[in-house]
Amino acid sequence: MRRLLVRARASRALRIGASVGVVIGLFAIAADRLYPLPTPGRSAPFSLIVTARDGTPLRAFPDKLYIWRNPVALTQVSPLYVEAVIGYEDRAFWWHPGINPFALVRAGAQWIRHGHIVSGGSTITMQVARMIDPTPHTMAGKLHQILRALQLEAHFSKREILSLYLNYAPMGGVLEGVDAASRAYIGKPPSNMSHAEAAMLAVLPQAPSLLRPDRYPERARQARDKVLHRMADRWPAPDIADALTEPVYAQTIREPMLAPLLAERLRRGARGKLRVTSTIDADLQSTVEALLLERVRTLPRHASSAALVIDNATLEVRAYAGSADFSDLERASHVDMVRAWRSPGSTLKPFLYGFALDAGIIDSESLLNDVPQSFGGYQPGNFQQSFSGAVSVSEALTRSLNVPAVQVLDQYGPDRFVGKLRQGGLKLRFPRGATPNLAVILGGADTTLENLVGAYASLARGGMAGSPRLTPDAPLDEHRMMSAGAAYIVRDILETGGPLGRAIGERGTSRGIAWKTGTSFGFRDAWSIGVTDRYTVGVWIGRPDGTPNPGYFGANAATPLMMSIFSTLPDAVVTSHRAPPPDVTQAQICWPLGNVVGAQPDALCAVQRRAWLLAGVAPPTFPDPVRGGEPILRYTIDTVTGLRATSDCTDHPLRQAESPLWPVALEPWLDERSRRLDPPRWAPGCAPPAGGAGRLAITGASSGEVVRSAYGAAAPQVHLGVIGARGVVGWLVNGTLAGRAAAASGWTVQFPKPGEYAITAFDESGRYDRVTIEAR
Template sequence: MPGRVRRVAAGLAAAALALLAWDRLCPLPTPGRDSPYALVVLARDGTPLRAFPDKDHIWRHPVLLDEVSPLYLQALINYEDRAFWWHPGVNPFALARAAWQRLASGRIVSGGSTLTMQVARMIDPMPRTPTGKLRQMLRAFQLEWHYSKREILGLYLNYAPMGGVLEGVEAASRAYLAKPSSRLTHAEAALLTVLPQMPSILRPDRNPERARAARDKVLSRMEGTWRAAEIQDARTEPVIVQNLREPLLAPLLAQRLKAGAGGRTRIDSTLDAALQTHVESLLQSRTHVLPPRVSLAALVMDNATLEVLAYAGSADFTDRDRFSHVDMVRASRSPGSTLKPFLYAFALDEGLIHSESLLADTPQSFAGYQPGNFQQSFHGPVSVSEALVKSLNVPAVEVLDRLGPTRFVAMLRQGGLKLDFPRGAEPNLSVILGGAGARLEDMVGAYAAFARRGMAAVPRFTPRSPVAERRMMSEGAAFIVREILEGGGTIADAAEGQGRRRGIAWKTGTSFGFRDAWSVGVSDRYTVGVWVGRPDGTPNPGFFGANVAAPLLVDIFNILPEAPAGRVIPASVSQEKICWPLGQRASEQDIRLCPLQRTAWLLNGAAPPTFPDRIRSGAPTLAYYVDRQTGLRVQPGCARHAVERIEAARWPAALEPWLDESMRRRLPPALAPECAYERSAEGSIRIVGLTDGEVMVKPNAERSLSARAEVRGTNEEVTWLLNGRQIAVTKGASGPVLDFREPGRYDITAIGAAGQHDRISISVLPGRQAR
């Protein structure tokens, strides 16, 4: 007996040494070394956004053991390998049973392979021969030696062949059943359990009846483990699966994340799959009314977590004619007027303005730079609020001229918004109208500052991304600018007031030549950015932010769940009455110096005065004398009657031609003839060729009426306006030929280089209908 024990012990020792030698000489292949997992990018709920196959075009969706339905694990263990948790990799009883069944029936009834042996064949394919079987068994022993039972089961879950290009239970569940493997029913768990036995023959998308018969065989094996009622219900469940298709949501973001995968096989993103689907559908629906090759991009970010919930880099990833593979979320494009809110916020922080500061929307030259408005018309005196809501260009350039373009660009960069300039170019006044490049994702991160108490942020695409935020502006400046933007304007009107009701503050932008149309907006909870244009930079005449980008922005906000946060006015912000034209508090001004009052938002109690006059030097107030009898302006030395001293606030010279009648009556009156030697800039030029109040009749209804205007009193440049729209710049006496196409009233204004001006009004009556 002792001798037999020694022989058995020696045999076991020899077997152990043989296995150790086998392990050293034939090391176990690393799972996935030669055929790595398909990289899969997932939404926040685990929904696959896009999967990238391995070199053999095999699709695998990595899944952890705890992420798979317990029903599947129960079916798998009971059907494939009931002794899995205790055998050493090979089950001798199962092998003996399989051999006996083959001898008795002359065919293979069961294979006798354990789950460990099946994993061994997956990572080291081998022929189904006696030699191959032996190699498989040795590999199974190695697996048990190097891996725990849970790790081996995890390898099976991810590598089991599931038909076609699919491997692993998660890939099969997503592809066939359109659900994660964590939500399998009893019938679905049984179906996916049996599929690896004959994956080509039992594919449910091609052979549903065979798949059902095999599934029911597994259900029969589950008697005693599952309740009879559950098994009966599972048998009645039809085999209905979807055709295999590649997941394709947020494909450009997935491609972007893949580039930084660093060997990972699974990337969890922050995207909301349902919202992403809605946003992509909205963009695709717009392509039907857009010209060829025009694309769109959109980004949605959660203001609290900075997580990106939707990312659409192109209009339709399947439409190559629209440059579908160009990610316009990352592209640097001219932002048009979308930088204006930052300019006014910075000017507030610098104490240059308040919300109702007086600005001049008139033709002006800034060291040779002459900006115009989008509609090529001017509005005269406007407040900061009006200039921002109406997106007026000249007032923005005026504020930027005071702040300084280099400082403005540096403040943007400090807040995280870096602008791109051509090589060798320096910031100049054109930057506020789109004279630099910006990226949609950076713009969204910067705009978030208006809803995050002045803190801009870097959008986060994965849960692992760090939280990065910077101070863009003060909390008070952010609040004031957001209040102004929520006031609406043409965009809110186009959206039928939806933005105003829902507390959305937004701004649009259009780059030079209609190349880029933008709209960026914030609510309490979200920041959304939209871009529309051609990725190759070709102009799209008639495409601007308000008519193509803003409606899409509103539609995106409409599908977002909103929970208003209940905004509180910061302690640094107050409201007070201010005066025009001086710009300071009404409570601190003589009533005579405050002809117009407006309610303004003030930051830190500052009510800075109106910018100094760029045309006319002197104090912001003036005193003069009028003849009490004639009402004309005089000097005491040349007056014929009693005089009255008048003290008044001086309007900027560029704005005087634009004042309404009530304000024009408050301007200093004309000089009395007896004091004509007292010359000044006011009234020193005069329009001739046409007479104020003149009535003209068109020759007939079809033809326009033309007339030439001239000017006297200057040899310098003269800017001509017709009904507030600039029509010409002339020099000297000769003026433009005016073309009156329609009947009506026409206001003609001539403005000299020194701010002197004259204005007349004529009326054009319709002519007779031509026969």
Template sequence: MTLNLKKYANFTSLRKTLLIHKKKCAAIIIVVLTFIIADLCFPLPKPGRDSPYAMVVLARDGTPLRAFPDKDHIWRHAISLQEVSPYYVDALTQYEDRAFWWHPGVNPLALTRAAWQWLHNGKIVSGGSTITMQVARIIDPTPHTVRGKLKQIARALQLEAHYSKKEILTLYLNYAPMGGVLEGVEAASRAYLGKPASRLTHAEAALLTVLPQLPSVLRPDRYPQRAQVARDKVIRRMEGNWSKDIIADALTEPVTAQVVREPLLAPLLALRMKQQAKRAKNQQAVIQTTVDTAIQQTVETLLADRIRQLPPRVSMAAMVMDNATFEVLGYAGSADFSDRERFSDVDMVRAARSPGSALKPFLYAFALDEGLIHSESLLSDTPQSFSGYQPGNFQQNFHGPVSVSEALVKSLNVPAVEVLEQLGSSNFVSMLRRGGLKLEFPRGATPNLSVILGGAGAKLEDMVGAYSSLARKGMAAVPRMTPAAARKEQRMMSEGAAFIVRDILETGGPVARAVEGNGSYRGIAWKTGTSFGFRDAWAVGVSNRYTIGVWVGRPDGTPNPGFFGANVAAPLLVDIFTAIPDGRSPSPAAPPATVSQEKICWPLGTRASEQPEKLCPLQRTAWILNGAAPPSFADRLKTASPIFTYFVDSQSGLRVAPECSKRPMDKLQAARWPSALEPWLDAGLRKVALPPAWATECAAIYNADESIKIVGLSDGEILHRASGKEVPKARLEIRGSQAEVSWMVNGHLVANKLANQSQIIEFPEAGRYDITAFDAYGRYDRISIGVTK
């Protein structure tokens, strides 16, 4: 066999080649394994700081409301690559790292150039750092030494192995140093330029691109000239990427920056969102809210303007809710967050305070739904005792017979308690809770008649949600403060009841409509409330688009004499409605199908068409719900039929009885007025509504127990007031009663005392004085006297 030397030579060459490739593969494997082992032994620090308390709360348009720094007190606003202006991304990658999108984390050419400059000049001229290397140094700070640079290179390679280019760039956008306590392009853009990074101009993008190189030296708020020189360098470097016209315009744009300050809009809402996130163990860096920046600024400005006119330690709170979406557009938990003397850190939107009379619209709505009343049902605004509870009106005067509409518009207390007694206190509280308004009672307390006058606590946010039912066909909403919050609503009242109550609050009801016409529409239906002792002043109202609530008072509960809903809260409420877009939108003119207008009778309360004229001395136009015209409430003081029969002398017309008169008599019928109201009927109405006086021959059988009499002054008596003398006085007494007697002068209650106790009445000015006394059984006497100089 002969040896083929040529074939042997080829085989030897192939073997050598394979050995060479084998060594190369082994070297690569060793390098890869070394990298993997090093990566496992020296893992990358977690990108971003491990700061669970670093958070920013945003308005609906992305405007920061309040930023909460991390444990290192750094202000940072999280942002994605898609949310940043493309001008900034373009300037950053072209100026800082042109090879960013293709290099493996380091740029050998840039590093070689930096090393040559260092050796040639004896100092570092340029670092040769890529964006990836800068991110590596952010997540794992290293000293400015050769060893530190090598570590930075190793970390950059690790970053490229673990993250995509877009992820690395996003880390830079969020954590690049921007001067002082600012980090990231969004924080810098908001702090220096007052705008989001998505709206940067070319010149602004160049400014924020160069800022991380020397953040302390180039801060535009402190060194605008230095910042402009550095910015212009970036702009010129963009030649070829930006047009000549853009570059020329950018170079002419001055560098201006606002003073860096903490964003502080809706601060208590932002704090609330932070606390909720912490309780939920939600470590999100950004919390989006529903707050409308313009509306929030308007509300805070109005509160700040009002609060300067109020005494120290008084605060205010307000909430604006969109009726369609339930979104909270404005939220001010205190009037001035910077004024600690006014308890600025106490969020009064969430505090339970006595709402005073602000619950009355719900009472009348529930009574309408229960078929107890219509809008013009007869109620008694007179001094009354309800099982020992004796409510009075805010102005300490009384109006006698009033309708539901009048009682609600004038916020009268006694009629409200009268209706609540019929509805039931516990039932009322349960109905409110069913609609989403949960009242808070003192420990051990149970619902009673005082609840309608503020005998329980309510939160402003709950009141706003409940009041929205007046504009939402009876459906109460739960205010939503974040876009992710679920839409929740409950039936508070029927659509018809909501329409009637809203119409009363907005126009005064059907009677006022007829007098004032459509011009009476104001576009807002609101109710005020004042708690006992002037501790809390409320105003809550609705338009078609918004529900707004206002609270004024001292968070520590100290009384503010003279502060009540109508004079401090209502004007602010109206101003807010007027200032915000489409705030004062009128209610719909057409009632729902369940509501109609009909003529009703007083005192019976039923339809005028169902009663003869004699039994309907006074007619009123009423809103009727579901076709029901319920009668007036039964007399609380006497048990008697609402219609009674009496006799009059055919000739004299005086009242008689068969047993005391032998002359011809006429038998008549009349509608009975509640005993508590008879003293309040004016002369004209008394003449047509009540029986005439008794004839002389029947006086003997007229039971004296049925009447009481004022003694001490006679009806029609004239008193003379001498000049310079003491104010005239009279000691008056009651005959015919042993019960408690109420004394009133010109419609004002002046005393409640037992009948056997005399009453001193003073007459400080000349004029007429109407004096009325009535006891707990509805018996009364009235005299009128004159005082002359």
């Protein structure tokens, strides 16, 4: 009977206990729903941080209260820091339910004994509760904190709670979380801490304003040493001894500001991300920004600069500087000149020559005319306002001559050229209503530094261009710009000057770097783009508002900066020999016809040039627009006198002969070496009369004449006329264009110093005459 009574009482107690448990549980569930936990991060969101490829912050965008709070995972934090936090703050963290009753009882007893709070008895969970739901430092506040801690333990795992602490712990000033504190104070990610650094940052949330190591290093040291002594049972004694001797040092808190314009660009495309990892190399970025800042100090007041460095293998951007000095508003520092549309000047020329190689209309030494020419009314001039006469493709490209480039574009076609660029990924923007024309090759359309660098990378990537990649997950966007063979030839010309330049070391100071400059009309933009096996570097200098910068052009402004950047790049220049693709060969070609030596009689080969050929093709020289017809003169020679004659003016036997015809426009520039295969002079009685039909002649002076200054005159001068000319006449003095004038006006030539002067007059039909005058 007694046993049954005991069982009944036990059963009733169990029922009562279960009922109480259910009621408590229901109460807890109801309370949890009525008073839900604040969502971590809603009231205190993380900063959006843009980092370099190694995690180094480039720029952080704080919350509306300007709090720097960088998201970090538990696995990204040094175990030493985690051990120090738990060992100093809450050794029972892994087993208590959110509160440590023993610690609370101890804290209460100390409060009763001393009349004030000696230790709070807070666990890490309770501290997290206060971080996400702040409460006053009162008994009611403490109770609220305890209940929130219990809620946290019910909703989150221990590792999740610890991660919240690592992300939201106050670290002094505007810093919250171990990632922001580690990078701001000790300049390194939280994964790489010493024992002393871990201890110093672990104690900082206890009194973040009073223990800041950048302001109060002695207080920080004392607090750190307290943690180190507390960890004596967990860390090896030698490590603690070394840590105690380590001085406390913290750098001044300052906002990370590397590649700020790139960071802003990536922020706009973050789409809710808290961390955006770029492809930037932080050390290289710092170096490039320092070089730009140093260079811009030598530029006019409102000028700026930009630079872009990409890895050719992956097209990843390693350095991105959109302006020279982000803090200098006078230089429009907020304008990203990597993306700005500007006139590219002559930087498109390598692509034109590459396309023409692929089209089979030129080889590397094809004869071009660097002389005053009119292309349907368009009359381009060279940057130096002088002309060189007969030049090869290699010479025209390395010297960035304008007239030969327009000549090639005229043969290739402007529409075809622009379309080919677009297929290769290089976009051009034309003025409203404009269409592609010959001026496009000299900067008549706009593009961006980013587009140019992606296109130039094709010279090191077998002709494959691509869009520069800003993040590791960006797709590889590639486009065929030109064939691998054309890319090899163009790069070799830009690097060495081609076969001739390679032989004489024309570009020896930059071996390994193929580069091209550009200057837009009115000195508005100065460009320099360089390519090596590993990197492509682009530099722009100018005024963001498009105002001219007289005297600053690609060669003297942008190229030195580009070369300085290359000098800082690891393994930028590879000096080992690059074997040409199978379809690229060398051969001797002949001027003026353009054929391979041996493909025509020696009598038609006035000058030999060693050339790169693509697919074995040595195309003929472009047709002469003035003379037309076959570029070979066939005539007869008097076998007795060896002079030119016809059967009408001699009884001697005649033999057939032929000579190559140079383009008429080149005639005034040809030297004796080029003329060695000219026809012999006419035999007496056979030559056409001087000044006859079809001839142009200079009047007012004759070759060999000596002119002197008139009394009181500053320099001698002579006024020359011309007969037999058509339209406007051009006047050259020692190979430099002095000017143009109507045939009836003549030209006054001044001689600034004593010497011999070669003066040439030529008209629109290519006819010319030359006199040599000595000034004394």
